[in-house]
Amino acid sequence: MDQAANLRKMVASQARSTKPQPTLIGGGAPSLERSAHFIAIASGKGGVGKTNFAINLGILLAKAGKRVLIMDMDLGLANVNVILGMIPKFNLYHVIKGQKKMSEIISESPYGVRIIAGASGFSKLADLAEEERTRFMDEISGISDYDYVIIDTGAGVSRNVLSFVLAADEAIIITTPEPTAITDAYGIIKAISTEVGQSIIKLVVNCVSSVSDGRQVAERVIGIAGQFLNIRVENLGFIYYDQAVLASVMKQKPYVLAEPTSRAAECIDHIARKLLGMPPVSNSGGFSGFIRNLLSANKED
Ligand SMILES: Nc1ncnc2c1ncn2[C@@H]1O[C@H](COP(=O)(O)OP(=O)(O)OP(=O)(O)O)[C@@H](O)[C@H]1O
Numbered sequence: 001m002d003q004a005a006n007l008r009k010m011v012a013s014q015a016r017s018t019k020p021q022p023t024l025i026g027g028g029a030p031s032l033e034r035s036a037h038f039i040a041i042a043s044g045k046g047g048v049g050k051t052n053f054a055i056n057l058g059i060l061l062a063k064a065g066k067r068v069l070i071m072d073m074d075l076g077l078a079n080v081n082v083i084l085g086m087i088p089k090f091n092l093y094h095v096i097k098g099q100k101k102m103s104e105i106i107s108e109s110p111y112g113v114r115i116i117a118g119a120s121g122f123s124k125l126a127d128l129a130e131e132e133r134t135r136f137m138d139e140i141s142g143i144s145d146y147d148y149v150i151i152d153t154g155a156g157v158s159r160n161v162l163s164f165v166l167a168a169d170e171a172i173i174i175t176t177p178e179p180t181a182i183t184d185a186y187g188i189i190k191a192i193s194t195e196v197g198q199s200i201i202k203l204v205v206n207c208v209s210s211v212s213d214g215r216q217v218a219e220r221v222i223g224i225a226g227q228f229l230n231i232r233v234e235n236l237g238f239i240y241y242d243q244a245v246l247a248s249v250m251k252q253k254p255y256v257l258a259e260p261t262s263r264a265a266e267c268i269d270h271i272a273r274k275l276l277g278m279p280p281v282s283n284s285g286g287f288s289g290f291i292r293n294l295l296s297a298n299k300e301d
């Protein structure tokens with residue numbers, strides 16, 4: 001490292017030391033500053049739909065007028081950019097290696113959200129060294145100018161995933177109705193609950209076949225977490241198993257845009273509204289559907 005770089009590093013570390021130090025939670029993960037609301041998306045089992053959920057949720061929040069950044073923190077198998085059909089020039093590899101600042105690798109997507117692309121194919125990054133992780137979390141803490149920062153993590157309870165989950169304002173755990181996914185969801189909730197600091201854990205059941213399927217799985221996970229871990233998990237909702245999701249992945253266009261009338265899109269719209277504290281929209285009639293139809297009919301008059 002040249003002298004100028006050394007100096008910059010020294011100045012940066014002095015500037016940091018005059019700022020209030022981040023609190024340490026979870027045995028070493030610095031908490032993120034609260035300018036943006038950080039949501040970590042995690043799961044026990046892999047392949048349950050985290051990345052698709054993170055992207056489509058982010059797009060809906062952006063459509064609701066929120067400034068949204070999606071960070072691909074799956075350091076083993078990054079693919080947020082693949083699902084969005086983007087090939088960003090820089091990604092987390094450059095930040096981890098100290099070549100770029102986090103703010104320099106943010107890419108604008110065509111869909112109203114910005115992304116930070118992950119570092120795919122570098123297996124030795126899959127578990128960062130303590131120093132790299134600290135630098136990394138420092139960089140993340142510097143992110144402001146967003147209403148929501150959605151962190152897509154890799155599957156399982158690695159140290160990295162737990163750091164991101166614990167440092168976020170809330171964690172959304174994704175499971176499917178498969179018994180292995182349910183068991184692993186319980187496993188990650190347990191891992192989170194044994195660390196201090198994470199107050200809000202929410203659950204989404206993906207790939208359900210019916211409303212009662214989704215409800216039963218949620219009740220089971222939430223019930224066991226309450227009974228054995230004494231931890232409250234909020235039921236955020238469910239998403240149907242839907243071919244539209246698979247088709248949209250093939251098209252590399254998120255399903256809320258490629259297949260906006262699909263059942264999966266309707267479900268995630270419901271979830272986004274719940275997160276935003278907005279009332280759900282009923283597309284299948286009911287009282288709110290009646291009012292909506294009435295209002296739109298009046299508009300056309
Ligand atoms: N609701 C759904 N209906 C049908 N297929 C789905 C649904 N959600 C996700 N999938 C499919 O499941 C696969 C895995 O999805 P995704 O990549 O989002 O999972 P992940 O949890 O991020 O995986 P990983 O743990 O490897 O990061 C994708 O091929 C996707 O098309």
Ligand SMILES: [Mg+2]
Pocket residue numbers: 050051052074079152153154
């Ligand atoms: Mg993923």
